[in-house]
Amino acid sequence: MIHKRANNLYTESMQVSFVCIHIERSSRSVPLGAAMVASALRAAFPETISVEVVDAYLEEASKIQLDRIMATRPDYIGFSIYLWNTEASINLIRELKAQLPQVRIMVGGPHPSALPAYFAGIPEIDYVFTGEAEASIVNFFASKTKPENKTIHPSCPPELDQLPSPYLDGVLQAKNYSGLLWEFSRGCPFRCAFCYEARGSKQLRRFPLERLQQELAAFQQAGVNEIMVLDPTFNYNPIQAKELLRMLIDSEADIHWNFEIRAEYLDEEMAALFSMLPCSVQIGLQSTELPVLKRVNRSFNPELFFDKLLLLHETGTPYGLDLMYGLPTDSLQGFLRSLDFAFSVVPNHIDIFPLTILPGTPLADQSAQGTVETWSAVEMQAAAGISRTVDIFYNQGKAVSWLDIMLSNLETSASEFFDMLASEPLLQAITDPRQFQTQAISTACKKLDLMEYEALVQTLAQYFWQINNLDFTGPTIQEYKHDPLIIIACLEDGTSDFDSILPMLTASPTWLAISEDEGSISHRLCNQSEYQDFLTQKKS
Numbered sequence: 051m052i053h054k055r056a057n058n059l060y061t062e063s064m065q066v067s068f069v070c071i072h073i074e075r076s077s078r079s080v081p082l083g084a085a086m087v088a089s090a091l092r093a094a095f096p097e098t099i100s101v102e103v104v105d106a107y108l109e110e111a112s113k114i115q116l117d118r119i120m121a122t123r124p125d126y127i128g129f130s131i132y133l134w135n136t137e138a139s140i141n142l143i144r145e146l147k148a149q150l151p152q153v154r155i156m157v158g159g160p161h162p163s164a165l166p167a168y169f170a171g172i173p174e175i176d177y178v179f180t181g182e183a184e185a186s187i188v189n190f191f192a193s194k195t196k197p198e199n200k201t202i203h204p205s206c207p208p209e210l211d212q213l214p215s216p217y218l219d220g221v222l223q224a225k226n227y228s229g230l231l232w233e234f235s236r237g238c239p240f241r242c243a244f245c246y247e248a249r250g251s252k253q254l255r256r257f258p259l260e261r262l263q264q265e266l267a268a269f270q271q272a273g274v275n276e277i278m279v280l281d282p283t284f285n286y287n288p289i290q291a292k293e294l295l296r297m298l299i300d301s302e303a304d305i306h307w308n309f310e311i312r313a314e315y316l317d318e319e320m321a322a323l324f325s326m327l328p329c330s331v332q333i334g335l336q337s338t339e340l341p342v343l344k345r346v347n348r349s350f351n352p353e354l355f356f357d358k359l360l361l362l363h364e365t366g367t368p369y370g371l372d373l374m375y376g377l378p379t380d381s382l383q384g385f386l387r388s389l390d391f392a393f394s395v396v397p398n399h400i401d402i403f404p405l406t407i408l409p410g411t412p413l414a415d416q417s418a419q420g421t422v423e424t425w426s427a428v429e430m431q432a433a434a435g436i437s438r439t440v441d442i443f444y445n446q447g448k449a450v451s452w453l454d455i456m457l458s459n460l461e462t463s464a465s466e467f468f469d470m471l472a473s474e475p476l477l478q479a480i481t482d483p484r485q486f487q488t489q490a491i492s493t494a495c496k497k498l499d500l501m502e503y504e505a506l507v508q509t510l511a512q513y514f515w516q517i518n519n520l521d522f523t524g525p526t527i528q529e530y531k532h533d534p535l536i537i538i539a540c541l542e543d544g545t546s547d548f549d550s551i552l553p554m555l556t557a558s559p560t561w562l563a564i565s566e567d568e569g570s571i572s573h574r575l576c577n578q579s580e581y582q583d584f585l586t587q588k589k590s
Contacts, residue, residue: 155177166201345377
């Protein structure tokens with residue numbers, strides 16, 4: 051139980067500052083966890099405790115971070131600590147204690163929750179809060195005597211309908227962030243062995259719908275344009291998920307939404323609702339190898355998965371997949387099979403991550419006992435190279451529209467294609483996705499002895515790069531080796547065989563004028579004279 055308004059135990063006002071060091075400045079660098087705790091504390095002690103949330107970034111010098119925190123004149127400082135900011139946070143804590151020895155330091159978040167003894171052993175840290183800390187921090191400040199034990203565990207998860215919203219009480223100012231994080235619920239019924247959520251509550255608890263409606267109105271008023279929904283499986287309860295989707299649709303909010311879902315809980319109605327929102331849906335595939343998935347407490351039905359993603363595909367809802375390499379009992383070949391399956395369902399992007407054994411997870415416990423099977427350094431390096439190639443060529447290059455057509459004509463699989471490119475020295479130093487695609491296509495056609503297809507593939511890639519508006523900054527004219535509109539017409543008519551398309555193409559260059567018409571990109575063919583006139587006008 052949270053003390054909604056605790057007794058005044060202080061004769062003087064107290065300042066409690068909460069700090070979160072983010073990886074970088076981005077739409078997801080929002081200190082929501084720290085802000086939730088800060089809001090609970092302020093609501094319980096409105097007359098005696100002032101709170102402030104301080105953002106910091108790994109790229110910043112510690113002096114800048116230190117000055118920002120000290121400017122709040124804190125009596126207590128709470129750090130929200132994750133795997134990625136542990137070292138930076140501890141270093142900053144030590145600097146703070148050296149300058150402000152009287153200030154009490156508290157830490158919380160996923161990493162201290164997983165390793166409370168480690169953090170309690172750091173002399174500069176006074177208190178370690180584990181788990182969901184909104185209730186425990188209020189009880190801590192409500193107590194007349196502070197506990198002798200540095201580690202403070204929650205007696206039970208807080209009741210979500212009692213938690214104040216940092217977006218509504220002003221602790222977090224939505225207008226100060228390029229995007230926001232939003233919770234609809236807490237808890238996860240799944241027990242994936244590599245995930246922090248495996249140690250959390252299995253019970254799914256929801257925030258009240260009225261609160262969510264108020265927060266949504268506040269987001270609209272603040273002009274927020276992107277929100278990441280934090281629920282690990284947004285659609286676990288399909289009825290509730292549809293209710294929330296209808297709420298978002300009815301709001302007509304000009305916001306791009308990001309959801310994490312499970313494919314097995316999709317149905318036609320839910321897919322249709324997703325399609326009515328400007329959104330992207332992310333699905334954790336991780337692997338398609340059944341023994342591997344069983345090893346990490348997951349399951350997979352390839353036919354069901356394919357059918358469910360087809361629902362999203364048919365409604366035009368963008369979706370991406372997560373894959374992991376380095377999983378116990380998996381292999382490089384198993385990872386490549388998973389990669390081929392992932393490409394077979396035509397996702398808009400595939401995010402690939404190496405296995406990280408997070409403290410506090412079941413895999414961490416098994417690793418400590420020496421029972422986790424690991425990959426060789428050579429295999430990990432090979433998978434990392436393939437991951438980089440997929441990201442630059444496919445994700446950043448937005449190749450979803452034409453990759454399968456190219457692979458079919460080159461008579462190679464996605465895994466073979468990206469494995470071949472990952473070991474190509476010429477591509478190692480290229481980071482620009484368009485340059486990477488151009489060199490990769492040339493390399494692949496040469497290695498596969500299909501140079502007669504190179505100009506056609508380059509034209510296809512260049513055309514989709516342009517119409518996807520990837521680098522459109524104003525009216526321009528693009529030169530192509532072949533007429534891209536002939537190629538597109540063939541594809542739309544069902545002719546995708548390059549040997550059938552090539553005789554229709556001429557070797558002379560083609561120019562395509564690209565402009566913006568009422569918010570959409572339009573294009574038309576030009577002759578050489580018009581192209582030269584355009585270049586002359588551009589120079590002048």
